[in-house]
Amino acid sequence: NQFVYTREGDYDGLLAIEDITAEVEALLPSIPALVAELKRVAKGDLPRISTGAHCHTPYECPLLAYCQAREPKLPDYPVDVLPRGHALIAQLRAQGHVDIRTVPDHLLTRDTHKRIAAATRDNKPFVSDEFASILDAIAYPRFHLDFETIQYVVPRWLGTRPFEQLPFQFSCHVEDRGGTLRQEAFLDVSGHPPLAALVDRLIEVVGKSGPILVWNQGFEGRCIRELAARFPEKRKALLRIVDRLVDLLPIFREHYYHRDMLGSWSIKAVLPTIAPDLDYGDLDIGDGGAVQLAYLEAIAPDTTARRREELRSQMLAYCERDTLAMVRLSQWRPAAAVRRANRGGRAKAS
Numbered sequence: 001n002q003f004v005y006t007r008e009g010d011y012d013g014l015l016a017i018e019d020i021t022a023e024v025e026a027l028l029p030s031i032p033a034l035v036a037e038l039k040r041v042a043k044g045d046l047p048r049i050s051t052g053a054h055c056h057t058p059y060e061c062p063l064l065a066y067c068q069a070r071e072p073k074l075p076d077y078p079v080d081v082l083p084r085g086h087a088l089i090a091q092l093r094a095q096g097h098v099d100i101r102t103v104p105d106h107l108l109t110r111d112t113h114k115r116i117a118a119a120t121r122d123n124k125p126f127v128s129d130e131f132a133s134i135l136d137a138i139a140y141p142r143f144h145l146d147f148e149t150i151q152y153v154v155p156r157w158l159g160t161r162p163f164e165q166l167p168f169q170f171s172c173h174v175e176d177r178g179g180t181l182r183q184e185a186f187l188d189v190s191g192h193p194p195l196a197a198l199v200d201r202l203i204e205v206v207g208k209s210g211p212i213l214v215w216n217q218g219f220e221g222r223c224i225r226e227l228a229a230r231f232p233e234k235r236k237a238l239l240r241i242v243d244r245l246v247d248l249l250p251i252f253r254e255h256y257y258h259r260d261m262l263g264s265w266s267i268k269a270v271l272p273t274i275a276p277d278l279d280y281g282d283l284d285i286g287d288g289g290a291v292q293l294a295y296l297e298a299i300a301p302d303t304t305a306r307r308r309e310e311l312r313s314q315m316l317a318y319c320e321r322d323t324l325a326m327v328r329l330s331q332w333r334p335a336a337a338v339r340r341a342n343r344g345g346r347a348k349a350s
Ligand code: SF4
Pocket: 049, 050, 051, 052, 054, 055, 056, 061, 062, 063, 064, 065, 067
């Protein structure tokens, strides 16, 4: 990923050639024994081993779905939903606890795990006392921003590197204090490098002040910082945008949980628990991976103009839904907080 594509058509240096003949030759004598061992394993029965922590370490095993399908059906709320809890999950399963609702409290030590267990067991969403005030404190106008990006293994645009996350699209809902919404967007499906135009449009859309709400600041922040490094003349303006980012993800992670989120705070896990009407089911594109595929198809030279326009509309609709989702999530207040606010309002009025 160190290679920088600097001249059209020149990929010299993209691949680093390394001679490993000596290492391979050193391994050759051990190969017959290894093959014999593998043949013995392949002839035998499937090992009797349950899925557990070993299926995720160091990476998720590609056979996980296969192995899980052969195990007794998991309960609706399995202990597996505990985030970052692989070792604990294995321990709980070994002790016979497969349903999060029946795990004794003393076996859970992390606050998040306790919160998830309680909200699931009681079928009552967890909403902290501070949730409403934290969201109320975010100033207006609010800019709800979301990027779509593409990663090329072989760079296509000058100045880029392999695997760089390159934004080609964004949506931004601008929300006034009164709740009035305006949506802005950028998407270039011409196939030409979209980065410079995207930067100009972004700077124009978010203006000079107001919080910029994102879901997972690490991602949007990194994208904007990389754009700042790529376009020195826009560096200051872009870094000022980074300074204005407000991340909704940690706010929800700390202050909200519904059992149907099944241990995930991805926006697509949270949204149905608060705004089920904003389902992605009515859209032709339903996730970020599909947007990337649509983008690749849209910019392909042999794609017809009609198909390109069709894909463009679908991509715009998807990204718009993402930022509308952020608007709805940040506007949502638990019924108790609304009641409290109303009581406060009446008391002041009297
Ligand atoms: S998912 Fe992979 S690691 Fe886990 S039991 Fe199955 S084969 Fe083994």
